[in-house]
Amino acid sequence: MRIFDVEPDGPSGFVGVSDGGARQVVDGTQLLAQALVATAKTLPDKVVRSAHAVFSRAVDATAPVRFTVDVTHCGRSMASTVVAVEQAGRRCATVSVLADAPTEDLVRRHIPRPEVPGPTAALPANMPMIGRDLRIVGVADVNDPDEVGPPELHAWLHYDPVPERDDLGKALLAHFTGHLSVSTTLRAHPGIGTAQAHHILSTAVMTVSVRFHEPVEWAGWLLYTHESIQIGAGMSCVRGLVHTESGRLLASFTQEAMIRRPRADEAALPVPARL
Missing domain, CATH: 3.10.129.10 (Hotdog Thioesterase)
Structure with a gap:
């Protein structure tokens, strides 16, 4: 388990957006992005492949946030983590992350870019x-x-x-x-x-x-x-x-x-x- 504390005025702090009132809240996808970086730092021999985030509570952009990375599996090919995002002792989001060690292509295909x-x-x-x-x-x-x-x-x-x-x-x-x-x-x-x-x-x-x-x-x-x-x-x-x-x-x-x-x-x- 690894803990990352992020201060609002630090180099990796938060950009607040108004929630319609006086509060400045953090975009959920900024929390997701920082959870990905926290996982990558915890598993330096793997690369992040996917993540699923659930946002359960708004995060205040002016207060510290804690990211706790729990490694639930780490094998030779695949690894996974659950990142808890907490503020003032309350869970605000949970991010499940899959990581792996990429290999060469067996086959490769993808949906083409839209013609716009x-x-x-x-x-x-x-x-x-x-x-x-x-x-x-x-x-x-x-x-x-x-x-x-x-x-x-x-x-x-x-x-x-x-x-x-x-x-x-x-x-x-x-x-x-x-x-x-x-x-x-x-x-x-x-x-x-x-x-x-x-x-x-x-x-x-x-x-x-x-x-x-x-x-x-x-x-x-x-x-x-x-x-x-x-x-x-x-x-x-x-x-x-x-x-x-x-x-x-x-x-x-x-x-x-x-x-x-x-x-x-x-x-x-x-x-x-x-x-």
């Missing part, structure tokens, strides 16, 4: 992050309830610099897997969008599963493809792919999110005048 316009034809998106350029294909504002279309979104991302370490590259890929999933789902439903989240909608990412398809190396742009396959009973499900601009498949992912009306005991916030 390239990054130069995509529209800049306002999701600030130092070193990241984000552009959405054919959608000016993913949060706008009036941006109606098929329940899919294609996002081009460019990072500068691209990490050289395998674990950091995978952490960076995992970090964006939850950002557009709720918007993807709501895009098919007129008059409802993520601009209304924490106002007349209660939304939260509940699970993210990500699989890395070796080798995970890239330069230039990445294409994240999101497809919402279901919404109902207060939950949605989105599946996605991550390709390089040249068409190589680096990763695939699925995400479950809560999309509901606020509970009766939760006072809905007023919707901003301009959505």
Whole structure:
């Protein structure tokens, strides 16, 4: 078992996003990314192949977080861990990670990159992050309830610099897997969008599963493809792919999110005048 304590003002601290009130909360996929790095440091002779995260409680971006890595198996080929993410003594997330020692190909095949316009034809998106350029294909504002279309979104991302370490590259890929999933789902439903989240909608990412398809190396742009396959009973499900601009498949992912009306005991916030 290995413990990693992360301070909010440290070099690997947290970027907070507003939950609609005064709190600054941590993106669940940032916790997932840091759990992957913690596993890689615990198993230096293996590489991370997949992870499944369940987010049970919001994490305050201004307070320390503890990552406890429990190695549940470590063999010659395969290894697995369970990473507990805790804050103030309470479990906030659990991440199950599979790692292995890659071998040569027996056969190789992957689903091709979708035929969509390239990054130069995509529209800049306002999701600030130092070193990241984000552009959405054919959608000016993913949060706008009036941006109606098929329940899919294609996002081009460019990072500068691209990490050289395998674990950091995978952490960076995992970090964006939850950002557009709720918007993807709501895009098919007129008059409802993520601009209304924490106002007349209660939304939260509940699970993210990500699989890395070796080798995970890239330069230039990445294409994240999101497809919402279901919404109902207060939950949605989105599946996605991550390709390089040249068409190589680096990763695939699925995400479950809560999309509901606020509970009766939760006072809905007023919707901003301009959505």
